[in-house]
Each structure stands twice: as C-alpha cells, then as structure tokens.
Amino acid sequence: MKNSREICADILYKVFNQNSYSNIVLKNELNKCDLNSNDKGLITEIVYGTIKYKYTIDIILNSFIKNGINKIDEYILNILRMSVYQIKYLDKIPNFAVVNEAVELTKKKKSIGASKLVNGVLRNYLRNLDKKYYNDKNLVEALCFNYSFDKWLVKLFINQYGQEIAERILSGLNKRPAVTVRVNALKVSYDEAYNKLVEDGYNVEEGYVCPEAIVINKGKSIELNPLFKEGLVTVQDESAMLVAPSMDLKDNMNVLDLCSAPGGKTTHISEVMNNTGKVRAFDIYDNKLKLVKSNARRLGIKNLACEKMDASILNENLKESADAVLIDVPCSGIGIIRKKPEIKYTKNLKGLNELVEIQRKILINASTYVKPNGTLLYSTCTLNKKENEDNIRWFLKNNPQYSIEPLYYGKLDNFIYTEEGCVTILPNEYMDGFFITKLKRQW
Template identity: 65%
Template sequence: MDNARKVAVDVLNEVFYNKAYSSIVLGNMLNNSTLDQKDKGLVTEIVYGTIKYKYTIDKILKEFLKNNFDKTDRFLLNILRITIYQIRYLDKIPEFAAVNEAVNLVKKHVSLGASKVANGVLRNYLRNKEGAYYKEGNIFEELAFKYSFPQWMIKLFYEQYGIHLCEKILFGLNQRPDITVRVNSTKGDYENIFNRLEENGYQIEEGYVCPEAIRIVRGKSIEENPLFKEGVITVQDESAMLVAPAMEIEENMTVLDLCSAPGGKTTHAGELLNNTGEVLAFDIYEHKLNLIGENIRRLGLTNISLSLLDATNYEENLEEKGHRVLIDVPCSGLGIIRKKPEIKYNKNMKELQEIVKIQRKIMTNAARYVKEQGVLLYSTCTLNKGENEDNIKWFLKQHPEFKVEPLFFGKVDNIIYHEEGYVTVLPNTYMDGFFIAKIRRTK
C-alpha cells in the first residue's frame, strides 16, 4: 500500500524541481497509486496546500535550517514543507502524528541522520509557531508572508490596484476553487439538468453570475457522471463562461477562435450558435486540438472545425472572415493561481513583459479578420494591467476603426466595470481573475 505523504512528496519534487504542472503530475501519480479515496483526498489537500503556501513555509524553514536550506536533501526538504503545512494550516491532523510520520519517512527514504534533522526542525517550530518570520513594518514582507506570494508579485498588484484591492486579490487567489459546470443549451434546459444532477446525488447551487452555470458543492468526480458523458454539461470556470455571451453571437454567424485550447469558449460559442453557422477554432498545438475535438464530439456540436494555426502569423484567407473573432491570448495566468498555485513561483517580471509582444502580434492579426461592424473579443486570465488595459489602449491607437463597447454581467462585488468599457473580474471563491474587452469594428 502506498503512503499518502510519500506520494505527496513525489508530486512536489516534480513540481518544484522539474517544473511539472501540479494538476497533471498529481493526477498521474494518484491514478497509478494504490491509495483509497480518503488518502487520495489527503494527498490532493497536502500537495495544493503546500504549493500555495510554499513562500511562507520556506521563510519559516530558513529560520531553522539557516545557511543549510539550499543544501538540504530534496526529499527531506519536501517532507519538512508538507509537515509545516499540516501543522500550520490543517486542523484535523494532530501535530505529534504529523511529526512522527515525517521523521519515519525521512529515516526510511533518506537516512537516520536526516531524520534527526527533521525531528529537530519540526519540534523547534512547534515551540515557535507564533514567531515573527518577516521584517515587521515592511508592508511587502508582511503581505508576502501572510498570503504566501513572492514580493515582486505583491508589489505588482499593490502598484496597479492599491492596497485594498491588492489584499482582495491575494485573498481571492488563495481560495479553494469550486467546480462549476456549464449547461449545454443544445441538449437540454437548465432546470431539468439541475434537477437531474440533484437526483444523481450532487449537492449543487446555481451559478454566482452566469445563467448557464451550476456549482458543484459536494459530490463524486463530475467526469464520471452520466450527464457529463452524455455531453449535457461541461466543466468551466464562471469567469470563462462570460466570454462567449459577451460577443453577442447570433445564429448563422462565423466565429473565429484564434487561441482555442482548452476549448471551453470554443464549444460555448458553438452552443450559442445552436449548431448553426460555423466556429473556426485554431491552436498552435495539435495534441490540444485533439482534446478539443473529443469535447466537441461529447457535446454533440457539429458546427466547429479545428485547424493548426500560430496566431502570431497573419493568415490571408481569414481576412474579414469573422462576424466575431475571439482572442483569448496566451498570458501570465496570474488570475488562475487558485487552480495553478505553482504560477506564484514559475513566473517573473521579464516573462510578463515578453508575453505582451506575443499578445500584440495576435491582436494585430486578429483585427484584420473582423468583418465591418463585427466584434473582436479580447480576454485573458491574468490581472496584470500591462497585459490587459495597456494592450487595449495600445490597440485602439493603432486601430482607430475599432472602439470598445461596455459590458455588464450583473452587480457583484468582484467585477470592476471600467469607465472605458472593459471589465476586470477579481478572483474569489466562485471565479478566477479575468479580463474581458469587447471591441467593435466600426468601419
């Protein structure tokens, strides 16, 4: 029988040292393990929690390991990380049990000497749980330790949003994400599908802001549900659900989706067309198009075609092709840290600046694909204004034939309606951080 904490350490080793995606490596390791469902849940909690709070945990460990932190055996260091996480952030696991389990695992997988180090560090921490591990009086160090974010990211949010919204963003990005599903309007009505989910034993609620959304509060894996397999529902965050309806899609239109993976917005557009018209969906990676194709077939959509395309390269045969053109551009992903906490540690300011060049190439090409009076929809899952507001302002200077049209998704406290017309969605329990701009070609 596999040990839950050993599996968690193996996952973290791949994420922290081999830059693996947490969701992928965790899924693979759990599927290949002999753990029962309860232990799989524990592994998932420990992995995501430890990644989420790595900055804070490492600040604590550096206090006890001193100059040896960077030289510490990786297995030992990850055992210390997951144990500090359990002690500091979980209530259900007794402290002595967490420490004993850690010491025994280090003794088994590293050495007796390393287990003595683990025992010393962890018991020292237990005596100093309320200690100050940052420079008091420094707002950036305080926020970084409290919310467990690198200081450069704290400063970015602080400078762009001010202290109040900065803290709101940090708090929101640390929330446990809900699973939300979108009702496929081509296969049934909302009320009927809602009732069928309840009959299948799910505890559910209506969406936070999207009329197509159903929140899964409690229940078994949604992908094993007959309604999912029948294509009646599909998993999608509510922020992403806002995008396709914002285009004001009408039947028989041609919709271009230039950066379509993972395909949620593509299929949503197909549903809004009610299987009329056409959605021309493109992506740079063939394996991602294959996954989108599987979803299209599951959802029973017949109006979507898939093609390889690098959206940074101009494609002449798409000139003025689309009534609606969607560019959900590659971005830094700072709005989806709830789901991918490793983004905290694998991004930097240089990458944020470099991605803007790619985004602007895509915007320039996409402008040429929009019919007169058509709509260009720009969206990202980041909160960096350099990739959002600044790009829209740049685009409008380059293309005076376009203008932003205001969007409104309802009065909720996490959506910012800018006077220019575009929208920023702040992360909370229900939604990822997002940015959406609807831009009309007027001539």
C-alpha cells in the same frame, strides 16, 4: 504500497523539482493509487496547500535550518514543507502525528540520519510557533508572508490596483476553487441537469453570475459522472463562461477562435449558436487541437472545424472573413493561481513583459479578420494591467476603426468596470481572476 504522505511528497517533487503541472500530476497519481476518497481528499489538500504556501513555509524553514533550505536534499525539503503546512494550516491532524509521519517517510526514502534532521527541525518549529518571521511595519513583507506571494508580485498588485484591492486579489487567489460546470443546452435543460446532479448525491447551487453555471460544492469527480461523459455538462470556470455570451453571437455566423485549446470557450460559442454557422478553432499545437476535437465530440458539436495556425502570424486568407473573432490570448495566468498555485513561483516580471509583444501581434492580426460591424473579443486569465488595459489602449490608439462596446454583468463586488468599458474580474471562491473587453469594428 505508497501511503498518502509518500504520494504527497512524490507529487511535490515533480511539481517543484521537475516543473510538472500540479493538476495533471495530482490527477495521474490519484488515478493510480488504491486509496479511499478521504485519503485522496487529504492528499489533494496537502499538495495544493503546500504549493500555495511555499513562500511562507520556506521562510519558516530557513529560520530553523542552519545552512538554509538550499543545502537540503530536495526530497527531504518537500517532506519538511508539507509537514509545516499541516502544522500551520491544518487543524485536523495532530502535530505529533505530522512529525511521526515525516520522520518515518524520511527513514523509508532516505536514511535514519536524515530522519533525525527532519525530527529536529519540526520539533524546533513546534517549540517556536509564536515566532515572528517578518517586519510587521513593512506592508510588502507582511502581505508576502501572510498570503505567501513573492515580493515582485505583491508590488505589482499594489502599484496597479492600490493596497486595498491588492490585498483582496491576494486573498482571492488563495481561495479554494469551486468546481463549476456549464450546462450544454444542446442536450439538456438547466433544471434537468441540476436535478440529476442532486439525485446523484452532489451538493450543488446555482452559478454565481452565469445562468448556465452549476456550482458543485461536494461530490465525486464530475468527470466520472454520466452527465459529463455524455456531454450534458462540461467543466468551466464562470469567468471563462462569460466570454461566448459577450460576443453578440447569432445563428449561422462565421466565428474564429484563434487560441482555442482546450476548447471550453470554443464549444460554448457553438452551443450559443445552436450548432449553426461555422466555428473555426485554431491553435499552434496539434496535440492541443486534439483536446478541442475531443471536447466537441463529447458535447455533440457539429459546426466546429479545427486548424493548426500560429495566431501571431498574419493569415491573409482570413481577412474580413468573420462576424466575430475571439482571442483568449496566451498570458501570464496570474488570475488562475487558485487552480494552479505553482504559477506563483514559475512566473517573473521579465516573462510577463515578453508576453505583451505576442499579445499585440495576435490582437493586430485578429482585427483584420473581423468584418465591418463585427465583434472582436479580447480576454485573458491574468490580472496584470500591462497585458490587459494597456494592450487595449495601445490597440485603439493605432486602430480608429475599432471602439470598445462596454460590457455589464451586474453589480458584483469582484467586478471592476473601467470608464472605457473594460471588465476585470477579481478572484474569489467562485471565479478566477479574468479580463474581458469587447471591441466593435465600425468600418
């Protein structure tokens, strides 16, 4: 049977070397293994921590490996990475235990010779814990090392937000995300759901900003709880939870969600409309639409229909058909690094720029589907202004029939309200980085 360190190494190999999604691989591996909750918690901590701090860890390892990390066997490299993470960032595991575990795992998976290399590298690191790995007079180098982000991303944040906010973003993206659930008012009251979670042994608190949110600080997987299984609550970040209530929704409206999967915002729209009217959920992939349907069934949603469609291609049949349209457009996802830390290493500047063209096509198409006096809600889970404010300015310049209707969620230190009325949400322990703009069609 695999022990916790072997499971960690296997997961890291799949994420770093096979381009798997950390949240999916971790969930699958934890479901398969027969370990107690403490061991599963440690695996989660080591996996996410190692991915989160990979940039910094690789700099450290490069200084102790003669030919650099690129010459090392990939599996062994991941054993070294997770070991350095434990030594540098975790206080609860003695350093000698970390080294011993790494050596034994390398013997088991590779060879005695490889285990000697692992032992030598880690012991050399332990003898040099105070070593400097960057030029502390260089702001970018310091931020890259201390927060473990590639230079291009650190420079992007500094150029777009300035040094102070850029550092807040970097810090926020490294926060451990809380598990937040949205109470389904179609099935249960907020107080009933809250009290039931307390009865079931969860440590909970009211949401940071959303009235339907409950933050779960501690407790077993909520997806195994009857409240989730029976559709009384659903997991959703509070940033995403702001979208549906911002759309001026009323009972019996016709609403389109053009990029709906996996259905969190879509089903929230249905809940806000009290299961009345018609919500049409579109996505480009059939398998993703299955997720939307599954979520809708669990939550008791009756007014939702799923249809396959590429939102970047104009659908003449939808012109001026909707009272409100949501476009949570495909984006770089930089704002959700807290939950998917591998995004730090799977994105690049070229890829970000290529997304803008798709986003603008969707924005233009969606604008034709809105009835006069209707609402178009644009949202992303990125903090790249080229995908956010720049797209909105471009759109308004070419579409005078639309104007921004400013949104206000309260005076919170992680909310930035632009003069035009756009909202950027900076990441913190409660919320993902996010962007929301509400557009009104005048004629």
